[in-house]
Amino acid sequence: MKIDIEKICKSYDGPGKTQRQVIKDISFSINPGDFVIILGESGCGKTTLLNMLAGLENPTCGRILVDGSPIAGIHPSRSILFQQPALIPWLSVKENVAYGCKIRKDTQDLEYRVNQFIEIMGLTGAADAKPSQLSLGMAQRVCLARALVGHPQVLLLDEPFASLDTFTQAHIQEELVNLWMSESFTAVFVTHDIDEAIRLGNKIVVLAGSPAGISDIFDIDLPYPRNQHDPGIKALRTDILNRFKIAYSVKRRLADEI
């Protein structure tokens, strides 16, 4: 599934009758099987961009094409994972994982698929547990299983591991990369964490400015699992940080001039 983002912008209603532009003139393409990171500082518009890719929001101008056709709302081929695990409290882990597929009547081999993803995510012992009995990391694993059980072609992830401790984060990041390799979906992952971006992505799209535009796109052709002490990784990290410093100093200068 190829995604082409063509000159999109997004404005929200501001106070009174004003409009506030959040995203301006963003264009890039996502190839099937890419692991794309949307990296930018807090509040720059990353979630807004992801929501437009999900079909939860419409661009104010420009268009997003999926295999050549404009996105028209949400679609099961594009699954989304949010920052906070949102599970149905009265359903078991197994039932939560199956829920979306059941609603869509995508029930062929469902029990097999549910059990398969529960096992992959290391949740077999907790299959009958209720969400209140799970740790945050386990709950996010359930959400990941639920997002993947319908075999989406695109997985959209909005800072899904931001509230997890460092150890759980490292484990689940590794699991995600393994799943991405074995299931061959396209991933679009939003984060403000440079190290997470470098660990996961094969393409990093850096957003900067206000309204946000693309400041850089980095292609990363380095094998997984990635080692932060690898000279290539260190150089890339420095490069990305420098771009942020430049973008930040331009922002400060513009603010000082106003």
Ligand SMILES: Nc1ncnc2c1ncn2[C@@H]1O[C@H](COP(=O)(O)OP(=O)(O)OP(=O)(O)O)[C@@H](O)[C@H]1O
């Ligand atoms: N529905 C909305 N109505 C009005 N303004 C909005 C709406 N959604 C987002 N915004 C504003 O758009 C800007 C970008 O928000 P967005 O959540 O996309 O940023 P972000 O980069 O994902 O931030 P964070 O990393 O903190 O989650 C923010 O200033 C936010 O207040």
